[in-house]
Amino acid sequence: MQGPVGIKRVLSYCGLLSGNGSLKSAYQFRLFEDFMLQRLLAEGRPLLADGATGTNLFEVGLNSGDSPEAWNFDHPDRIQALHRSFVEAGADIILTNSFGGNRRRLALHNLESHARDVNRVAAQNAREVADRAGRPVVVAGSVGPTGDLLAPLGPLTEDEAVEIFVEQIEGLREGGADVVWIETMSAAEEIRAAARAAIKVGMPFTVTASFDTAGRTMMGITPDAFANLFSSFERAPLAFGANCGVGAADLLVSIVEMTETHPGATVIAKANAGVPQWHGAHIHYSGTPELMAIYAGLAIDAGARIIGGCCGNSPKHLSAMRRALDSHKPGPRPDKQAIVAALGPLAAPAAAEPSAPRARRRGRESA
Numbered sequence: 001m002q003g004p005v006g007i008k009r010v011l012s013y014c015g016l017l018s019g020n021g022s023l024k025s026a027y028q029f030r031l032f033e034d035f036m037l038q039r040l041l042a043e044g045r046p047l048l049a050d051g052a053t054g055t056n057l058f059e060v061g062l063n064s065g066d067s068p069e070a071w072n073f074d075h076p077d078r079i080q081a082l083h084r085s086f087v088e089a090g091a092d093i094i095l096t097n098s099f100g101g102n103r104r105r106l107a108l109h110n111l112e113s114h115a116r117d118v119n120r121v122a123a124q125n126a127r128e129v130a131d132r133a134g135r136p137v138v139v140a141g142s143v144g145p146t147g148d149l150l151a152p153l154g155p156l157t158e159d160e161a162v163e164i165f166v167e168q169i170e171g172l173r174e175g176g177a178d179v180v181w182i183e184t185m186s187a188a189e190e191i192r193a194a195a196r197a198a199i200k201v202g203m204p205f206t207v208t209a210s211f212d213t214a215g216r217t218m219m220g221i222t223p224d225a226f227a228n229l230f231s232s233f234e235r236a237p238l239a240f241g242a243n244c245g246v247g248a249a250d251l252l253v254s255i256v257e258m259t260e261t262h263p264g265a266t267v268i269a270k271a272n273a274g275v276p277q278w279h280g281a282h283i284h285y286s287g288t289p290e291l292m293a294i295y296a297g298l299a300i301d302a303g304a305r306i307i308g309g310c311c312g313n314s315p316k317h318l319s320a321m322r323r324a325l326d327s328h329k330p331g332p333r334p335d336k337q338a339i340v341a342a343l344g345p346l347a348a349p350a351a352a353e354p355s356a357p358r359a360r361r362r363g364r365e366s367a
């Protein structure tokens with residue numbers, strides 16, 4: 001059917017309509033939407049990704065056990081306010097509120113039949129904020145793990161996992177995501193499944209893993225082995241790196257390991273704000289904005305190109321990182337000693353000594 005509705009749908013599909021239905025101005029013209037992150041990277045400056053989703057939503061009323069993804073529908077104002085606070089703090093990249101937006105995770109909240117819609121609306125919420133920023137801001141469609149082990153250790157075949165991720169990524173694309181942001185991964189099979197899904201849908205993608213178990217992922221992958229995974233993929237990620245895990249110092253050590261063996265790679269560092277500590281029923285992060293500013297400078301010197309924060313990072317932390325990136329004077333490439341001297345001891349060192357107590361994986365409802 002032609003007419004106003006048909007025309008609107010075509011314009012909207014082509015990315016020419018903004019969220020409120022008006023035609024976009026020149027800088028919002030997203031003809032090259034798939035290349036948004038590539039264009040920003042080509043400018044050569046370090047890019048700032050956003051801070052935490054989950055821990056910041058807890059501050060505005062999300063309860064432990066609630067689905068953060070349901071808030072895309074129930075509280076779009078709060079989701080957009082969080083995105084906006086990161087844009088105002090200087091983020092070049094904002095992540096959609098869709099970390100647990102796959103059918104398997106949504107089933108915990110009886111939302112599995114709405115996976116595609118959840119992701120579409122999550123991307124729309126971020127898109128509207130990005131399009132009003134007045135400068136290019138990348139909408140990265142967050143894709144977290146299914147929460148299930150893949151065969152032969154668990155119930156999901158890799159092909160089933162691909163289909164689950166395809167459904168999520170199609171929703172993210174429909175809502176206007178520029179790039180698929182695969183994060184907090186720990187298993188090689190699941191990383192490959194998510195990457196295959198992005199390739200199948202025709203979206204550019206990035207991948208970060210969580211090295212939370214004595215310098216390895218929970219499934220035993222070292223940072224170097226993780227960086228080597230991608231050579232066998234049909235298409236390479238735009239960038240790869242580390243997010244979440246334990247402390248910011250631990251994360252930087254894993255970044256150094258990746259950039260050591262892959263010096264030309266575009267690497268992402270998205271660390272927690274220090275080390276998570278339980279205070280009664282509350283989780284508290286030890287890292288101040290000042291500490292995260294030091295982390296951001298070290299991350300550049302370690303070779304990271306995209307720097308941001310994971311759990312515990314508020315907009316205040318992000319503002320401090322923005323200032324650190326903008327005023328950074330190149331320093332020597334840090335080694336483990338320099339990182340520990342600047343940020344404090346590793347929370348889960350790779351040596352044979354027992355790991356420090358840390359937040360349980362199941363406790364992480366969102367990145």
Ligand SMILES: [Zn+2]
Binds near residue numbers: 311
């Ligand atoms: Zn995190």
